[in-house]
Amino acid sequence: MERMILFCMLFFCSSMALTAAPHKIAKYKQLLKTIKRLENTVKDKDVELLYTPENLVDECLFTAVTCFQKGTLKLQPENSQVHSTFTQSIEILKRFTLSNPGKQCESSCESYEKKTPKEFLKSFAKLIQKVIKS
Template identity: 45%
Template sequence: MLLTAAAPSKLRYKELVKTVNELKKIVKVKDVELLNTPDDFESKCLSSAFNCFQNASLHLEPANSQSSRNFEVMITRLRRPIITHTITDMNCSPCESYPKAAPRQFLDSFLSLLQEQFIKLHI
């Protein structure tokens, strides 16, 4: 059976959406570092936005020590490469230029980007 070229991407986006939703339940929300959060998802800068989210996800912390191992697994899952079919423009904003947001808002924005891209794969 042959898979289409987009099939791995669809599966990867589904996995990422699930992971981000799980992280939202166990991420530390008090006394945390604010994270640079991309908010413009122009097609020419998707790779840059994904990289920003992936790098910033390293600064997320679990709410309690019981969820620490599971948390680490989810962060590792987020850090795996994402297959994108976009051309990266050199004029994209650097990650540090995006506004900072609390972890849950950061994850909501990441989820928004993932869902937007997942929908585009279905078109």
């Protein structure tokens, strides 16, 4: 009887672990779609350049996500027709969280080069792809 209970608990725990990873990957893939949608609706001319994290090491991912979230608040819609799509996309990106590994990153947002909004979003997409692969 004890073996049966132990087996059931082991089965339950392993099945929960297997279902958690695909859920996160699906969430990250949805974020990638949101970023791509935003690339098509963002104003790219006559706008403020944004600090754009690139070539990140693992301990800087959390800091980079924070930088990208701050930067997305400075993005502007290309025109009034895309305003609702743009606003929805920004809300999705604001809610995105990445667990803090506890390691400190040496660089701050201001240490990164400033780039145009479209380049900024492309770098954000690369970061999400890196998170999916890791």
